[in-house]
Structure formats: C-alpha cells, structure tokens
Amino acid sequence: MIEYTQKIRETAKRLLSDGVVDVFIGYRKGSVPMMNEPVLVRDPGDVEVLHWDSNCGLNLCNYLTGRTDKVGILATGCVSRNIVTHVIENQITREQLHIVGVPCTGIINHRAVKRAVKYREITEVVEEPGSGRFTVKGPGYEETLEKTGLLQLNCATCRHRNPVEYDELVADAVPEQEDIQEFKDVEKIEAMEPDKKWAFFERAISSCIRCYACRNACPLCYCPTCFVDESNPQWVGKSIDPTDTMTFHFLRAFHCAGRCTDCGACERVCPVGIPVRQFTKKLNKDCIELFDWEAGLSLESRPPLDVYRKEDPNDFIR
C-alpha cells in the first residue's frame, strides 16, 4: 500500500492550502520498523512527513475526540467505521470532517514478522509498491516475505476493507474478502465447558501488567475518567491480582459492546501479546446474531444499546 503515500501527501497539501481543513491527521514513519506513528500536520509545507504502508495499525479516530477545528483524516475501512461511531456518539460532527478514504489490503502483524525471521534483529522493513511483498532487513540477512500470510488476525478476516464513509478516496476500492469464517476462533471458545473457558481466559490474561495500552489505543475509550482510574468509588482494584485483571478485561470489553469495529489496535499495542480481541470479538458476534448489527456502517441507524425494538431478544428475563 506504500504506493498511496504520494497521493496522500498531495491530498493533504491541497486540503491544507485551500483551507478545507485546519489540520490533517495521518501517519509518519516510526522510529522503529513496522511502527508507523500518527502525526497531525497543520502546515502545507510539512506534508512530506506523511507516510503510508502496511504498518499503519494505530487507529487515527483516537485523535478526533472533542476537536473543534476542521479536520482532514485518513480512514481505512475500520477507521471510517470508528469515525461513524464517533459522529453517532456526538464526539465530533460530520461537517467538521474531510475523510480521505484509504482502501486497505490489511496491516502487517509485527509479531508474525518477528516470528517469521526467527526473532533476529530487524532494522528495516520495506514494502514493494503494488506487489503485496515486503523485505525485512537486519544485520547479515535480508528476507522477502508475502504480506498475505502475515496479516494482523483482524485484517485476515476483515469484511470491510473499503471505507464506508468518505469525502474522497486515495485509490480505487479494493475487492472485499469473501468466504471467510470470521468467528471461527470465538466459536472454539464458545464450545468449551465453563471450567475450560475460565482456564482459557485466566491463562490469556495471566501476563497482563495493567498498563492500559489497549484502552489508550482504543478510539472507543474516550471517557474523561476511565473506570479503572477512578478512586472514589473504586470500581476495580489496581493490583495485578487475577481477579482485578479479569474484571478490567471483562469491563473494558463490555464498554465496547456494539461499538467495536475490530480494528485490532488494542491487540497490536499490547506489550505482552494478550489476545485482547477475543473479549470484544465475542460481543461483536453477539451483536450480529442478536441485533443484526455491525458497528459504524451507517450514520443513520442507532446502535442496539440505545434503541428499543419490539423484537429485541429477551428470553433471558424471567
């Protein structure tokens, strides 16, 4: 996707010089390979810092909350759905935004790449334009890898690669993936006995250090004070006692119910590699099955948790 970079720079320059937007939110190359970082550009002369390739995994929607200026923003499928969710939740108005859509072919899973090169040091990762291949370089070696098998897990099963809401696109739409079994992993956990399920989650979160990177990377987590930071009342203990950690992960997931777009930012940023998406993904599956709902697909419809419909399932109420 590196071939989009030039077009993105041109677009940002035009929008900033014409005064269409006051600020443009995109990515620049990170100081570490495979870690591109968000950047806010205000001066049309600075657009050369903008960069795009398959390592733009953080969710830019995070930087929209509460802005009062006119904003240009890059949006892949999932980011555009988060922007829609932001508009629906009154965190920003659609009129303030100029959304530059990026048809996305998936973000590279940095952990899988490290595994693929057998944990040797990586000094540079360069994408070949248009080929779906990239080269990993390190001291004494160079390997060219196919992107398809090394996508982030959420990208591998993505059904919304193209932005759903945009003002212009940087390239033609990409074909959507078909015949994918999106919830295979969730179904596997659902089929477990309660004891096994408990053991699975206990093991999954056992290495959590409660850094809250997953929360910070999440565009849904914009509360002025997060429940984990409140001390009066203290909703959840701050220790790394498994009970506290489990409470944090469950509550975090439930706060995202009906809002999560499975952008994968939480899992990407986890420093200890917890499969945090397994919590939110189950709720995404429930939303599809119970309410026929996927977050952020339209500005017109209200999310399942703030509307009442007569056909809402209520068999669990006696």
Add this chain to the structure above:
Amino acid sequence: MEPGRLHFSWISSAEATKFVRVANEVVQAVKDAGPAKRLIKGIAEVA
C-alpha cells in the same frame, strides 16, 4: 461465571407473588451452585 449464578427478571411492584417465587428460585439456584470459586480476591500477604 458458572451457570446458575446470574439471573434477570422483570417484576412489577404489583407482582408480589412473582417476586416471592423468583427470589426463592434465585436463592435456591445460588445455594445449589455453592460458594463462589471465581473472581475472589484474597487478602494480600504482608511480609
């Protein structure tokens, strides 16, 4: 959480008999489930 520990019900203030029935059922179900074994936080050991 093991099955039988979480209950939802909608009872109007005029439905005293339903309240009694549901309350008894919940108490029985929780007794059957026994003491909670999960999400219990011990007291930290102090050296």
